[in-house]
Amino acid sequence: MAPKQLFRFPPGEAFTTLLQRNKEWAERVQTVRPSLFPTNAQGQSPQILWIGCSDSRVSEACLDLLPGEVFVHRNIANCVHNGDLNSLSVIQYAVQVLKVRHIVVCGHYDCGGIWASLTTKKLGLIDNWLRGIRDVKVKHRIELDAIKDPRQKANRLAELNVIAQVHNVLRNDLVMEAVGTGQLQVHGVVYDVGSGLISELDIPEDEDQSLYYITEN
Numbered sequence: 001m002a003p004k005q006l007f008r009f010p011p012g013e014a015f016t017t018l019l020q021r022n023k024e025w026a027e028r029v030q031t032v033r034p035s036l037f038p039t040n041a042q043g044q045s046p047q048i049l050w051i052g053c054s055d056s057r058v059s060e061a062c063l064d065l066l067p068g069e070v071f072v073h074r075n076i077a078n079c080v081h082n083g084d085l086n087s088l089s090v091i092q093y094a095v096q097v098l099k100v101r102h103i104v105v106c107g108h109y110d111c112g113g114i115w116a117s118l119t120t121k122k123l124g125l126i127d128n129w130l131r132g133i134r135d136v137k138v139k140h141r142i143e144l145d146a147i148k149d150p151r152q153k154a155n156r157l158a159e160l161n162v163i164a165q166v167h168n169v170l171r172n173d174l175v176m177e178a179v180g181t182g183q184l185q186v187h188g189v190v191y192d193v194g195s196g197l198i199s200e201l202d203i204p205e206d207e208d209q210s211l212y213y214i215t216e217n
């Protein structure tokens with residue numbers, strides 16, 4: 001656990017503090033990069049779609065990019081569920097309209113959604129959301145059962161979940177088309193909350209991907 005003094009918004013601090021911080025941030029950015037806000041006022045053309053976890057420790061900020069450079073979708077445990085209108089709409093807009101060149105699915109170690117998926121404890125509504133991760137757990141149960149250390153097991157499931165979500169993204173018809181024409185690449189990474197570093201995962205071939213191919217003709 002990090003020492004409390006590291007955090008700039010201690011518990012109990014007034015919301016007005018956030019407004020003041022925003023003002024100061026905007027002034028700092030304006031000083032260092034005077035063209036940024038006027039450029040962003042004209043529109044956006046990010047090259048990257050980031051799909052990450054809602055965890056407060058993990059964000060696209062780790063890429064050290066500026067406002068306007070990354071389109072973002074975040075949810076618990078960075079899932080791309082078939083039938084989730086939110087993530088599907090984000091992907092459609094990013095690929096069709098913004099024409100991003102990269103989709104980055106980022107999982108992370110010590111993920112609460114992953115920990116929850118490893119238990120049998122009933123949590124309510126979120127159990128439906130976590131179902132996709134439980135499917136990944138079941139699919140890889142032999143590998144996961146062989147890992148005795150709970151933290152290592154959770155971290156490995158976080159990686160396997162990234163791989164599964166990359167496959168889900170690649171099964172999306174718009175993504176498949178854009179990857180096919182060379183417009184788009186899809187990557188899977190995992191973020192280490194203890195170091196701030198992301199590592200790229202080897203994404204194995206999705207043997208079933210061709211079965212998801214659809215065409216108008």
Ligand SMILES: [Zn+2]
Pocket residue numbers: 053054055076077078108110111112113114
């Ligand atoms: Zn998480």
